[in-house]
Amino acid sequence: MTARGFLLYAGMALLIVLTGMFQGWNLALTILNMGLISAIMSLGVNLQWGFAGLFNVGVMGFVALGGLAAVLVAQPPVAEGWNAGGLRLLGALALGAAILVGAVQVWKRKIGGRMRALVMLALLIGGFFLFRASLDPAVDAIEAINPSLSGYLGGLGLPIIVAWPVGGLLAAGAAWIIGKAALGLRSDYLAIATLGIAEIVIAVLKNEDWLSRGVKNVVGLPRPVPYEVDLQRDEGFIATAAGYGLDPVTASTLWVKILYSGLFAVVLIVILFLAQRALASPWGRMMRAIRDNEVAASAMGKNVTARHLQVFILGSAVCGIAGAMMTTLDGQLTPGSYQPLRFTFLVWVMVIVGGSGNNYGAVLGGFLIWWLWVMVEPLGLWAMELITSGMDADSWLRGHLTDSAAQMRLMTMGIILLAVLRFSPKGLMPER
Amino acid sequence: MTDFLNAIVALSNFVLVPGAAYGAQLALGALGVTLIYGILRFSNFAHGDTMAFGTMATILVTWGLQSIGISFGFLPTALIALPIGIAITGLLLLGTDRAIYRFYRKQKAAPVVLVIVSIGVMFVMNGLVRFIIGVGDVNFADGARFVINAREFKEMTGLDEGLAIRTTTLITLVTAAIAVALLFWFLNKTRTGKSMRAFSDNEDLALLSGINPERVVAVTWLIVAALATTAGVLYGLDKSFKAFTYFQLLLPIFAAAIVGGLGNPLGAIAGGFVIAFSEVLITYAWKKVLVYLMPENLEPSGLVQLLSTDYKFAVSFAILITVLLFKPTGLFKGQSV
Numbered sequence A: 001m002t003a004r005g006f007l008l009y010a011g012m013a014l015l016i017v018l019t020g021m022f023q024g025w026n027l028a029l030t031i032l033n034m035g036l037i038s039a040i041m042s043l044g045v046n047l048q049w050g051f052a053g054l055f056n057v058g059v060m061g062f063v064a065l066g067g068l069a070a071v072l073v074a075q076p077p078v079a080e081g082w083n084a085g086g087l088r089l090l091g092a093l094a095l096g097a098a099i100l101v102g103a104v105q106v107w108k109r110k111i112g113g114r115m116r117a118l119v120m121l122a123l124l125i126g127g128f129f130l131f132r133a134s135l136d137p138a139v140d141a142i143e144a145i146n147p148s149l150s151g152y153l154g155g156l157g158l159p160i161i162v163a164w165p166v167g168g169l170l171a172a173g174a175a176w177i178i179g180k181a182a183l184g185l186r187s188d189y190l191a192i193a194t195l196g197i198a199e200i201v202i203a204v205l206k207n208e209d210w211l212s213r214g215v216k217n218v219v220g221l222p223r224p225v226p227y228e229v230d231l232q233r234d235e236g237f238i239a240t241a242a243g244y245g246l247d248p249v250t251a252s253t254l255w256v257k258i259l260y261s262g263l264f265a266v267v268l269i270v271i272l273f274l275a276q277r278a279l280a281s282p283w284g285r286m287m288r289a290i291r292d293n294e295v296a297a298s299a300m301g302k303n304v305t306a307r308h309l310q311v312f313i314l315g316s317a318v319c320g321i322a323g324a325m326m327t328t329l330d331g332q333l334t335p336g337s338y339q340p341l342r343f344t345f346l347v348w349v350m351v352i353v354g355g356s357g358n359n360y361g362a363v364l365g366g367f368l369i370w371w372l373w374v375m376v377e378p379l380g381l382w383a384m385e386l387i388t389s390g391m392d393a394d395s396w397l398r399g400h401l402t403d404s405a406a407q408m409r410l411m412t413m414g415i416i417l418l419a420v421l422r423f424s425p426k427g428l429m430p431e432r
Numbered sequence B: 001m002t003d004f005l006n007a008i009v010a011l012s013n014f015v016l017v018p019g020a021a022y023g024a025q026l027a028l029g030a031l032g033v034t035l036i037y038g039i040l041r042f043s044n045f046a047h048g049d050t051m052a053f054g055t056m057a058t059i060l061v062t063w064g065l066q067s068i069g070i071s072f073g074f075l076p077t078a079l080i081a082l083p084i085g086i087a088i089t090g091l092l093l094l095g096t097d098r099a100i101y102r103f104y105r106k107q108k109a110a111p112v113v114l115v116i117v118s119i120g121v122m123f124v125m126n127g128l129v130r131f132i133i134g135v136g137d138v139n140f141a142d143g144a145r146f147v148i149n150a151r152e153f154k155e156m157t158g159l160d161e162g163l164a165i166r167t168t169t170l171i172t173l174v175t176a177a178i179a180v181a182l183l184f185w186f187l188n189k190t191r192t193g194k195s196m197r198a199f200s201d202n203e204d205l206a207l208l209s210g211i212n213p214e215r216v217v218a219v220t221w222l223i224v225a226a227l228a229t230t231a232g233v234l235y236g237l238d239k240s241f242k243a244f245t246y247f248q249l250l251l252p253i254f255a256a257a258i259v260g261g262l263g264n265p266l267g268a269i270a271g272g273f274v275i276a277f278s279e280v281l282i283t284y285a286w287k288k289v290l291v292y293l294m295p296e297n298l299e300p301s302g303l304v305q306l307l308s309t310d311y312k313f314a315v316s317f318a319i320l321i322t323v324l325l326f327k328p329t330g331l332f333k334g335q336s337v
Helices: A003-023 A025-052 A059-074 A079-108 A113-144 A160-182 A187-207 A228-233 A235-243 A248-280 A282-292 A294-299 A304-330 A340-354 A359-388 A396-423 B002-040 B047-067 B078-107 B111-133 B150-157 B167-189 B191-201 B203-208 B213-238 B243-248 B250-260 B265-283 B287-293 B309-326
Strands: B146-148
Touching: A003 A025, A003 A359, A025 A059, A025 A248, A025 A282, A025 A304, A025 A340, A025 A359, A059 A160, A059 A187, A059 A304, A059 A340, A079 A113, A160 A187, A160 A304, A160 B309, A187 A340, A187 B111, A187 B250, A187 B309, A228 A235, A228 A248, A235 A248, A248 A282, A248 A304, A248 A359, A282 A294, A282 A304, A294 A304, A340 A359, A340 A396, A340 B111, A359 A396, A396 B078, A396 B111, B002 B047, B002 B150, B002 B167, B002 B191, B002 B213, B002 B250, B002 B265, B002 B287, B047 B078, B047 B111, B047 B213, B047 B243, B047 B250, B078 B111, B078 B213, B111 B243, B146 B150, B146 B167, B167 B191, B167 B213, B167 B265, B191 B203, B191 B213, B203 B213, B243 B250, B250 B265, B250 B309, B265 B309
Parallel strands: none
Antiparallel strands: none
């Protein structure tokens, strides 16, 4: 890292410390935790965009898949649900997969044009009805069991930390499918395809109640850290807290957040280390060569599409890990809360502002933009109160302006993005 | 025979008429995307929010007109406000181009940079709309609700099924037809339109022939403002206005433009209808139609819905992927692979 980099990181740390001093350490730690997660997402996008020039606007989908992994791994299994139709459901899913694989195999056969298309179409259409016929009764049976409290299959009941790599795997699987279809075409098409897959992932999470309880949300996920109430009952903890002059309630909330920060920081450092090593390795040089001139790289014998697929999967997996971590931190999966502006495009602002192609820059961007995202609202409200202070207390415009201050976020992010692109297109920490 | 007629009426009522209206709205949106792609050569992610802004401007003018007591008889007042809304949106787009896009055009920046810039513009426009009108649902359709309502139709024909044609549906189809006719007349018959097509086909050759690129770009933005505002207002009249829904329209609109062939206006229209009808056909519960067509003992027990309506994005997406895999330039030949 350069001297400029150290200064920027010191400035970022100062911002968080100042937030802690003026607005409370609870808020500062909340920002730090989401900042760590945002930094990981931003690293994932930087792998794709900064290393390879791939334009992925489906970050939200991969993040949500990570969140789904948290539920599937950590929630206790619902035995009644499994008895009612678990195996039938798995069978139906296997059938669906087999139909798709069969259709692909038919397409790969070298038999004459129209016949092949007809056979594939017949297989797909017939298969779809067969799939629905075997899936629907199983789904109905599972969802009928105690729908207000469970009505789904639950998970494996493993420790939630296991969900983090699993989230990465799920996201990698989705990335493989989408990459197979859309990589190798022009860059805009990949963008649209990823935008679509993200919306579909969210639609599945919202509608397949047997999987994720849909909009009924899964709450009370197990935690990797102790609960506040347990800490408050622990004699040793109360004594230690008193030693620092803190009451047990405050101390316990702070301690839980610090533990999360520690866990997240370990993951971030590992991924950052790996990404740095990858960037400096021959593989990283090859990726950058492909990014800068695809034609020349493929003339040198590099398989451009295969390398793109590789890095696309890796970057998406990192986003999936971050998504699982975020759901762990929230302790709940709420499919309705995934918004593309927040989970896809904001991550893009982080990468561009931080400096695309520079891992340290992407991490910095993650922290800085997240801090701004949280702080713009109080700052906007404060600015609006300043602007409207001369107006009548009950004037229509004053009310409207103060109410709309909450909407300042998006506009601020847009203006920051446009300003960085215009005046410092390489970001705060340029690639070289 | 009556059963057959009933089936056809039910089909028209729930599938054909709404599908045609939705298709026309998508086609207008896709035309805007495809024009920007043809002339400025990037995929404009801000298009959904441009539609939202145009609709918002029109709604504000509509409210102004309503408050001074102007209305349009049985037609919605928004139609009078539409030209003013288009003018406001046109000014915004020209301003955006002057302040933001022109810099990158002069630099000959890569298309993907322009796409990222358009994401920044999307944020700002989205923020602007939320700031001015808020995030809630706004219903601004006034005038008569139906041209024919279901009850009148049943009395008229004596059938069991009613066919309701909403005023907004009819207005959508008529307005879209007029807009498309005007656009094609402009592109094919006027000097400016021809210079636009020349610019889109071969930029260097067009510049050599003395075509002023800035003028072509400015005219493009104005046309896009008109198309986006019209599409947005029609969609808003048909359903209701909500900033977030317009952002979500981006996916079907892009799908329509790509399916038709990016940069090809005729393709954009075809693509819009392809996407709209597939969405409606696949998410429609067919029971109502099948009840009339099947013999009594074979009548379906379920809803016979292929996919739940929440998966309509999946439909546009599946069509998009199929076209990309088998015919990457789109159904009508688009500009590039």
